[in-house]
Amino acid sequence: MAEPVLEIRDLxxxxxxxxxxxxxxxxxxxxEVHALIGxxxxxxxxxxxxxxxxxxxxxxxxxxxxxxxxxxxxxxxARLGLGRSFQISSLAQEFSALRxxxxxxxxxxxxxxxxxxxxxxxxxxxxxxxxxxxxVGLAGRAHLPAAELSHGERRQLEIAIALALGSxxxxxxxxxxxxxxxxxxxxxKFLDGLRHEAxxxxxxxxxxxxxxxxxxxxxxxxxxxxxxxxxxxxxxxxEVRRAYLGEAA
Amino acid sequence: xxxxxxxxxxxxxxxxxxxxxxxxxxGASAMGEPFYITLATRIAILALAAVGLNIALGLGxxxxxxxxxxxxxxxxxxGILATHAFDGVPLFAGIPGTASMPIIWLVAVxxxxxxxxxxxxxxxxxxxxxxIMITLAFAQMIYYFAVSWxxxxxxxxxxxxxxxxxxxxxxxxxLSYFLICYVVLMAALGLFWLLRGSRFGAALQAARQNATxxxxxGIAPFNVRLVAFAVSAMVTGLAGALFADLNKFVSPSMLSxxxxxxxxxxxxxxxxxxxxxxxxxxxxxxxxxxALGGITERWxxxxxxxxxxxxxFARGGLLGLLAGKARHG
Ligand SMILES: Nc1ncnc2c1ncn2[C@@H]1O[C@H](COP(=O)(O)OP(=O)(O)OP(=O)(O)O)[C@@H](O)[C@H]1O
Ligand SMILES: [Mg+2]
Numbered sequence: 001m002a003e004p005v006l007e008i009r010d011l012x013x014x015x016x017x018x019x020x021x022x023x024x025x026x027x028x029x030x031x032e033v034h035a036l037i038g039x040x041x042x043x044x045x046x047x048x049x050x051x052x053x054x055x056x057x058x059x060x061x062x063x064x065x066x067x068x069x070x071x072x073x074x075x076x077x078a079r080l081g082l083g084r085s086f087q088i089s090s091l092a093q094e095f096s097a098l099r100x101x102x103x104x105x106x107x108x109x110x111x112x113x114x115x116x117x118x119x120x121x122x123x124x125x126x127x128x129x130x131x132x133x134x135x136v137g138l139a140g141r142a143h144l145p146a147a148e149l150s151h152g153e154r155r156q157l158e159i160a161i162a163l164a165l166g167s168x169x170x171x172x173x174x175x176x177x178x179x180x181x182x183x184x185x186x187x188x189k190f191l192d193g194l195r196h197e198a199x200x201x202x203x204x205x206x207x208x209x210x211x212x213x214x215x216x217x218x219x220x221x222x223x224x225x226x227x228x229x230x231x232x233x234x235x236x237x238x239e240v241r242r243a244y245l246g247e248a249a
Numbered sequence: 250x251x252x253x254x255x256x257x258x259x260x261x262x263x264x265x266x267x268x269x270x271x272x273x274x275x276g277a278s279a280m281g282e283p284f285y286i287t288l289a290t291r292i293a294i295l296a297l298a299a300v301g302l303n304i305a306l307g308l309g310x311x312x313x314x315x316x317x318x319x320x321x322x323x324x325x326x327x328g329i330l331a332t333h334a335f336d337g338v339p340l341f342a343g344i345p346g347t348a349s350m351p352i353i354w355l356v357a358v359x360x361x362x363x364x365x366x367x368x369x370x371x372x373x374x375x376x377x378x379x380x381i382m383i384t385l386a387f388a389q390m391i392y393y394f395a396v397s398w399x400x401x402x403x404x405x406x407x408x409x410x411x412x413x414x415x416x417x418x419x420x421x422x423x424l425s426y427f428l429i430c431y432v433v434l435m436a437a438l439g440l441f442w443l444l445r446g447s448r449f450g451a452a453l454q455a456a457r458q459n460a461t462x463x464x465x466x467g468i469a470p471f472n473v474r475l476v477a478f479a480v481s482a483m484v485t486g487l488a489g490a491l492f493a494d495l496n497k498f499v500s501p502s503m504l505s506x507x508x509x510x511x512x513x514x515x516x517x518x519x520x521x522x523x524x525x526x527x528x529x530x531x532x533x534x535x536x537x538x539x540a541l542g543g544i545t546e547r548w549x550x551x552x553x554x555x556x557x558x559x560x561x562f563a564r565g566g567l568l569g570l571l572a573g574k575a576r577h578g
Contacts, residue, residue, distance in 0.1 A: 078467035
């Protein structure tokens with residue numbers, strides 16, 4: 001089997017007395033969509049934050065592309081190829097959608113300390129940025145400030161940014177939230193193709209999307225992974241049904 | 250991109266402000282009123298200092314309450330170099346002083362950049378009120394150092410007996426000196442404009458809007474802010490050198506927290522982050538100071554009221570009021 005792109009071992013993080021991450025081990029393999037599901041407050045976002053570098057774990061290791069990334073800050077991890085989207089979208093609100101993606105393009109080129117050439121008529125920035133917006137279906141909204149986009153569109157924009165970074169793994173935290181059924185369907189189809197560019201760790205409550213996309217699913221409850229397996233294994237796991245899926249699945 | 254009109258409303262207003270600032274001293278000179286030339290020179294220099302702060306504060310959202318440190322350091326660079334040149338005593342290690350403005354400016358800018366780097370590197374580990382306080386603390390340290398260092402006048406300050414020289418220009422003539430300051434101001438505005446539209450400017454403005462987003466694309470906000478802080482200090486330092494030559498005098502008051510506050514006030518009055526915000530702000534400030542200062546000693550009270558009005562009802566300052574909301578392309 002191929003080396004995992006992302007390898008998490010025995011990760012722990014507490015907030016006061018709360019064990020938000022309680023000994024989590026998890027892999028993300030090349031080409032896969034690994035879904036992370038679990039009830040509200042299970043610690044899914046907290047885990048994503050530790051991988052991307054916004055939170056520091058108390059203990060455990062995270063290896064990305066074979067390298068221990070404990071000593072790297074968020075920006076360094078992004079440069080290494082960890083692209084993420086946020087549960088509560090996090091954008092430069094005054095900038096247009098296009099400029100938000102252009103920022104990622106210049107970051108990827110490593111050219112943020114150029115002081116004179118105007119970005120707005122620099123085709124090496126605008127063209128790749130526009131291409132990414134087209135891919136996620138936001139080209140028509142390119143010149144609107146991020147603040148004026150709908151919730152769903154902001155999610156799409158965050159994905160366009162992660163694409164523009166040339167990410168080697170995607171961490172998406174509830175990308176379907178705030179999208180209508182049509183939007184979810186379109187995004188599901190899009191992510192299905194995206195896995196061939198880089199594997200996706202997908203936190204999502206939309207079970208239709210999860211069951212359609214996931215190669216493997218891990219179920220997180222109170223900071224612990226109670227099960228990892230294929231869609232069928234997880235759907236039929238009695239403990240998972242009790243803790244999260246209920247009878248609906 | 251989109252078919253933007255050739256001249257936006259803001260461009261028109263900026264042009265008018267630039268012409269107005271030029272017209273005042275030209276008119277005053279024609280009418281033989283040198284006082285107004287000095288007033289306009291003061292506006293140009295304060296505007297220049299605020300253009301510097303506007304890089305940190307307006308673009309980067311870094312509320313430095315210590316920029317007087319750089320304004321004053323620039324002033325002392327001019328004063329100290331001029332004094333040594335005048336006395337014919339070398340500075341140290343046989344290096345002579347100088348009365349040449351271009352050299353003085355270079356020294357002022359380099360010194361401010363070098364001092365801003367460690368101050369910024371420490372201050373930028375904090376944010377919000379702590380950043381305001383720590384920049385203030387650094388400026389106060391430099392202020393007390395100047396007060397207690399007798400070699401260059403201490404509390405009494407330092408006089409520049411003859412205004413420093415600029416090749417081919419009679420700097421002693423008020424209008425000529427105004428024109429020097431005006432050209433430097435316009436050049437700094439050009440720099441600000443380029444910076445704002447550049448890749449660095451994009452990163453800096455993103456750091457203000459959402460530092461987490463900037464880090465998530467792989468650009469460390471700290472590095473961007475530090476460079477902005479240093480460039481900002483350099484421009485404000487250059488203004489300090491010009492201010493010293495305008496008054497032919499430097500004193501610790503240029504380093505005091507009043508001065509830092511004044512620069513912030515200029516930017517808020519004019520419109521933070523706006524290209525001509527500092528110019529509009531400096532014009533308004535000096536006008537208020539001059540008009541109300543003649544009537545009442547408590548003009549700063551009225552300035553406070555106006556500032557309150559701006560903060561409550563016109564967040565974009567004078568330029569926001571005249572030219573509408575800023576646009577980011
Ligand atoms: N910065 C923080 N400080 C203190 N507690 C926190 C912090 N962030 C998260 N928590 C707590 O940690 C637990 C896990 O939160 P987390 O946001 O990771 O859950 P989640 O699985 O993403 O939930 P949801 O599905 O609602 O997004 C929750 O009890 C939450 O209140
Ligand atoms: Mg969450």
